[in-house]
Amino acid sequence: MAYQALYRVWRPQSFLDVVGQQHVTKTLQNALLQEKTSHAYLFSGPRGTGKTSAAKILAKAVNCEKSPVAEPCNECDACKGITDGSIPDVIEIDAASNNGVEEIRDIRDKVKYSPNVVDYKVYIIDEVHMLSIGAFNALLKTLEEPPKHVIFILATTEPHKIPLTIISRCQRFDFKRITARDIVGRMGHIASESGVEYEENALPIIARAAEGGMRDALSLLDQAISFSQDKVTADDALTVTGAVSQGYLNRLAKAILEKNVVDALEVLEELLFQGKDPSRFAEDFILYFRDMLLYQTAPNLEESLERVMLDDEFKELTEKVKPQQIYQYINVLNEAGQEMKFTNHARIYLEVSIVKLCQMEQQGNTSSGEVEELVKKVKLLEKELNQLKAKGIKVQAEAPAQTTAKKPTRAKKGFKAPVGQIQEVLKTATKEDLGLIKSRWGDMLESLNQRQMRSQAALLNDAEPVAASSSAFVLKFKYDIHCQMAMENAKFVEALSSILEELTAGQYTVVGVPEDQWLSIREDFIRNNTSESGESADQQGEEDPIISEAKKLVGVDLIEIKD
Template identity: 80%
Template sequence: MAYQALYRVWRPQSFIDVVGQQHVTKTLQNALLQQKISHAYLFSGPRGTGKTSAAKILAKAVNCERSPVAEPCNECDACKGITDGSIPDVIEIDAASNNGVEEIRDIRDKVKYSPNVVDYKVYIIDEVHMLSIGAFNALLKTLEEPPKHVIFILATTEPHKIPLTIISRCQRFDFRRITAKDIVGRMSHIATESGVQYEENAMNIIARAAEGGMRDALSLLDQAISFSQDQVTVDDALTVTGAVSQDYLNRLGRAIMERDVATALGALEELLFQGKDPARFAEDFILYFRDMLLHQTAPNLEESLERVMLDDEFKELAGQIEPHQIYQYIDVLNQAGQEMKFTNHARIYLEVSIVKLCQMDAPKASGSPEVEEMMKKIGKLERELEQLKQNGVAIQGETNAPQAAKKPVRAKKGFRVPAGQIQEVLKSATKEDLNNIKSRWGDMVETLNQRQMRSQSALLNDAEPVAATSGSFVLKFKYDIHCQMAMENHAFTSAISSILEELTGSSYAAIGVPEDQWTGIREDFIRHSKSSDQEGPDKEEDSLLTEAEKLVGPDLMEVND
């Protein structure tokens, strides 16, 4: 007979063989004994955790000739027929390849017929989340009220993709990831029964690489058995899983702690020469320091360790590295791992991160000699300061403090207008510059919108240029808050200047002013300009303005350009 993989040969045939899912198997066994079988079940969980196996065991248990029983006997004709697939009343459907409406309609049409051989017709639909929406709708009514002789068992790795109307009609059981301890126990039993020699640590390495899936663990064990000669060793397990030996991790960890760059890079070079993946190594090294931190803070939680075995070298190293250093190591390695995902030079990032770890200056922990020395100096300075006070020497910081407290500085609210800059613009303002800006103002606003700055350009709805000279212009806003928001956004003002330069060929810097303050600044400028014109020896009076002032008086006059 052709060779069969271990996970097929050792597939669970009873609930007791389903490892790590006692919360599921216990519930199903009680329901079988009490004859409280539901019409529909939903088994969800990660791959390789026993969902389909539990479904077939349940199908055997409900149809066992000795029922009601907590476990199928696996000896009667019904149990043997379901195991070898010769009984047509237990139907396994792969929803990944049979996900259309027609397949589900075929089930709906045939479900009303009584079973041929056993008591219950059981439909096991694997990867049920792959069904289309139309297929789910076709299954809905049948799943809610099937005939008494029909049981549906749905299995999925992604329950969030199943409509809630389907989930609400099923009894849901969530399968958990299997712990490394349970996986090691099951693999050791299989290896012993198969006559395979192995090292205990090799089983631990394979179990941790399986990430909670029994099928993955047995597949890796199968590979390790084929790779090994007479015995599955730690090196065989490391080679098959692609993991890094803990000896190398210990060497690297000690070199980093001792800041020995040459030793650390030498160990890394050996690992990469063996064909280890840099990204996988970075992940292993993060888990190594994570386990070290966990061992320091909660040494009793050995089962929670992800990567390491508690050998003497690891325990010694864990006692010498401070927790705050481990935080830094994990941050650096995690950043390198993220960067390696988007580069073709992952090795360079890994080497740089190792050098960085070796050269890292750890923050001084409380209780270290440096901190104690610093505290002594601080205490000495405090005593000298107290002696100066007792001798009547005034301390400058303390004598000035009350005076400073008498005049608290109040924060000014609103936008502070640069009146001096505006006055300078008004002195040399020209209509040519102002018309140049106004003629392209609409184009400038449209360009802002095209550059995804719509929210900022909305501030210009009630704003207009009112004066301009070569190099700058005054931008009047209707509201003070709009002026403040626009002028304090340097990216926005820079965008206005650059766009105006593209449109007009001249560079203009915007000076913002609210409308109410612009009126006062402008009138003040006109008033001063008029007085200076009258005082100048070479200036002639404007006869028109003089006559107008005589007629209506200076208070009622307003001069517009």
């Protein structure tokens, strides 16, 4: 027989096997024992939470030869026939593909006939919200007053799409998302019964990725078993689900606390090199800080933690972080996550958010000891002031010059390109010097990687030389933040100059400029040097009338003049 997926083999056959829905199963069991089953039920809830399975179990329980029972025996002919689908009185209908009026009219016409084999004819209509308005109208009267031998069970993931006239004719049961703890328990039971070896840390990773769906969890477990060799490990689970291991999250959180931008970007680069999705990583990092905040405020509620394992490194980091910092971290990451949904450059937003976290000034970090010290100094000053007044000495306020002193201005954010240096380069720039640097640019990037400067080399992915003289060249960056990070790293700039000296036998000074500033600087230079014909300063001459007319028509920026 062909291999069957785990979620099909281990589909619940009794209410006891329906995980995490005790509020539903208990009610149905009591109704079965008291023989107070309704003529119509509506099961609603997220995917993979047991709606269709509970419907089939209910169909078996009402038709079991040992009824009234709280659980189907799964041994009588009726239970076995319903399980393998050989009894025609239990009809499963997919409303997604049978959503027309004719299909519902066919049901309405056949409802009046008595069941052939068992006591009750049960109609299970899956994804009932897909029915058309006409089909719902055709179902109304039959659903309200069906024959005594008929039970309707409607299942849906989107109850808001069902007309209220249908809902009011049914007993409604809302299935909820299954908790990670319940999913882990069920997966552990299935793995043990199936003879599958696994690491304890692997199952919680799969359970979190399933997002409350048992079927999704078993599908991921099936995939992890196929991916693994002899034992399902935590690394296998991380690979299959696309999640990030806690070791990387701890390293990144430590780098952010220490304000170490280089280490933080190196960790991020390793993760992205492994193929991790930036949006998924941002979500994991938000959950990481969320769990850190919960652990600080309520350390006994371990079951509320969604993302982390309580290892020693996580506990040590939690002691160093203040709640105000965590609030800031989550806000920055949440904003980045929203921006990443609407861009093709999700990596850039993630890198910028990590740099923001490393450079963020923490708020509200004044300790209680510092406050007490300030209070003591104020009281001492008040005491001295009272003593002076008692001696008849007049105390005057400080000079106006001191009270009205201006507050120090904060430095503006962003990178300001050195316009003077760039114009000096442009005055003596030649095509030959620029061509020489461009011809060795690929070798320079490769040399950076060989020197274990991969994170710095990543800053040059969207950078290119745009002008060069015999002693300096202008390096244009697409983004301000990358330009600022590169130019403020003295070690990186020195490495660029030394590598180019080895490759070209010339000493060059690197001048960085963001793309938007470069366009305005270049335009100003061309405008102020009217004798140039779009070429470098050493190639001046009388401008061709054709070139002059072309500039008037399309502008200087869109023209490239070749010899």
